[in-house]
Amino acid sequence: MEEKCLCEASDVLIFSCSxxxxxGQISNQAAVDLARDGKGRLFCLAGIGGHVKAITEATKAGEVLVAIDxxxxxxxxxxxxxxxxxxxxxxxxxxxxxxxxxxLEADPVATRSVAEMVEKGLKG
Ligand code: SF4
Incomplete structure (x- = not known):
């Protein structure tokens, strides 16, 4: 079976607990930073919790889902x-x-570490 690097996935959806x-705020800031760096798309966890159809359908189309808690x-x-x-x-x-x-302060050093952990996870 061919190995696939998750970071190459065209559609990485990032959900943070926020x-x-x-x-919680570090999880949110890490998700924002990852999205700004082009590592994935920041997605709406509240829409999943609310069973919002457009968001659940879009999530089904995502290739890789990232959860940051x-x-x-x-x-x-x-x-x-x-x-x-x-x-x-x-x-x-x-x-x-x-x-x-x-x-509610998101420590920048911790935020960077969380983003790096996600990037590591995306590399498989
Ligand atoms: S995972 Fe922890 S920090 Fe995040 S919303 Fe739940 S209780 Fe709060």
Missing amino acids: GGSNV GCPVHCAKKTLEHAGFSPQVHVVVTDLGVEKAHK
Whole structure:
């Protein structure tokens, strides 16, 4: 079977939990940065949770789904799974040693590390 580098996928859809904490905001900022760098398209997790038809149909057309979660509650991954999707790349901010706190600053160093983890995951 031919191996395929996921980073070559023409349609990478990125979902972040975007939660109300530092790690949630890091997940959001990493997703924004990845989209701005052309690594994928930032997609609407709320639309998946709301079963919005246009968004679920567009997600079905995505070749690679990325879920970025702030913490082990895994809201982004669970929301996707609840709608029948299985993200091929899943990164959890707290797994990188960032402690969850109820503040909203997205630390730039942690954000860069999360984006790099996603890029690594896309390379397979
Ligand atoms: S995964 Fe954690 S940080 Fe993200 S929305 Fe859920 S509880 Fe909040």
